[in-house]
Amino acid sequence: MLLKDKVAIITGASRGIGQAIAVEFARQGAKVVLSATTLDNLKETETQFKALNLTDFILTQANVTIQDEVNLVVKKALDTYGKVDILLNNAGITRDGLLALMPEKDWDDVLSTNLKSVFLFTKACVKPMVRQRSGTIINISSVIGLIGNAGQANYAASKAGVIAFTKSTAKELAKRNIRANVIAPGFIKTQMTDKLPVEQQEKIKEQIPLGRMGEPQDIADTALFLASDASKYMTGQVLVVDGGMVI
Numbered sequence: 001m002l003l004k005d006k007v008a009i010i011t012g013a014s015r016g017i018g019q020a021i022a023v024e025f026a027r028q029g030a031k032v033v034l035s036a037t038t039l040d041n042l043k044e045t046e047t048q049f050k051a052l053n054l055t056d057f058i059l060t061q062a063n064v065t066i067q068d069e070v071n072l073v074v075k076k077a078l079d080t081y082g083k084v085d086i087l088l089n090n091a092g093i094t095r096d097g098l099l100a101l102m103p104e105k106d107w108d109d110v111l112s113t114n115l116k117s118v119f120l121f122t123k124a125c126v127k128p129m130v131r132q133r134s135g136t137i138i139n140i141s142s143v144i145g146l147i148g149n150a151g152q153a154n155y156a157a158s159k160a161g162v163i164a165f166t167k168s169t170a171k172e173l174a175k176r177n178i179r180a181n182v183i184a185p186g187f188i189k190t191q192m193t194d195k196l197p198v199e200q201q202e203k204i205k206e207q208i209p210l211g212r213m214g215e216p217q218d219i220a221d222t223a224l225f226l227a228s229d230a231s232k233y234m235t236g237q238v239l240v241v242d243g244g245m246v247i
C-alpha cells in the first residue's frame with residue numbers, strides 16, 4: 001500500500017476524475033477527506049467506498065471558491081486525523097463560448113472555481129504542512145492550459161494559471177519538504193466531456209495517437225505516483241496524461 005496512513009484531501013470527489021482518485025488513494029491505505037459542494041453529491045462516492053470495504057474516510061462540504069468553507073474542510077481533516085499529507089485540487093468547471101460573446105460571469109466563475117480554489121486550499125493546507133515539515137500538493141490542470149483552445153479562453157487561462165501557481169508554490173515550499181506538481185489530462189471520459197456533441201468527441205479522438213479517450217483511472221494512477229514516495233524527488237512538474245494528444 002503506497003499511501004498507508006497518509007491523510008488526503010480531495011476536492012470535487014463526487015464524480016469523474018476526483019472520485020476515481022479518492023477510491024485509488026483509499027485502496028492504497030490513505031485516510032480520505034472527500035470534499036464536494038454538497039454532502040448529497042457525495043452519496044455515490046460513499047456507496048462506492050462502502051462496496052469496496054473502504055471505511056477510513058470523512059465527508060465534507062465546501063464551495064471551493066469560498067475561503068471560510070475551504071478552511072472548514074481543512075479544520076475537519078485536522079480535527080479528525082490530526083494532519084494533512086496530501087492535497088489534491090481537482091474541482092473544476094467549463095463555461096465554453098467564443099471570446100467576443102463570453103459573459104463576464106462565465107470568465108469569473110471559471111477563474112474562481114478552477115484557479116482561485118487552488119490558491120484557497122493551498123493557503124489553508126500550507127500551515128499544517130509546514131508544521132509537519134512534509135506534504136504533497138497535486139493540482140489538476142489540462143492540456144488546454146498548455147496549448148489553448150478556441151472557445152475556451154477562460155478555461156485555458158485558468159488551467160495555465162494553475163501551472164504557474166504550482167511552479168511558484170513548488171519553489172516557495174521546497175525548503176519545507178513540501179512538493180507541488182500538476183497533472184494535465186487530455187480528453188477523459190467524464191460528465192464534463194459527455195456534454196460535448198458526439199461529432200466533436202469523435203473529432204477529438206482522431207487527434208489522440210493512442211486512439212481512445214482516457215479513463216478517470218488513468219489520471220488516478222498518475223495522481224497515486226505523485227502522491228507517493230515514488231515521486232519524492234519531483235516538484236514543480238507538469239505530467240501530461242493525454243494518450244499522446246499534444247506531442
Ligand SMILES: NC(=O)c1ccc[n+]([C@@H]2O[C@H](COP(=O)([O-])OP(=O)(O)OC[C@H]3O[C@@H](n4cnc5c(N)ncnc54)[C@H](O)[C@@H]3O)[C@@H](O)[C@H]2O)c1
Pocket residue numbers: 011012013014015016017018036037041062063064065090091092093113140141142143184185186187188189190191192193
Ligand atoms: N474530463 C476531462 O477531459 C478533463 C480534461 C482535462 C482536465 N480536466 C479537469 O479535471 C478535473 C475534474 O474534471 P471531471 O472531468 O472529473 O469533471 P466533472 O464535471 O465530472 O467533475 C468536476 C467536479 O468538480 C466539482 N465542482 C465544480 N465546481 C465546484 C465548486 N464551486 N465547489 C466544489 N466543487 C466543485 C463538481 O461537483 C465535480 O465533483 C477538473 O478540474 C477538470 O477541469 C478534465
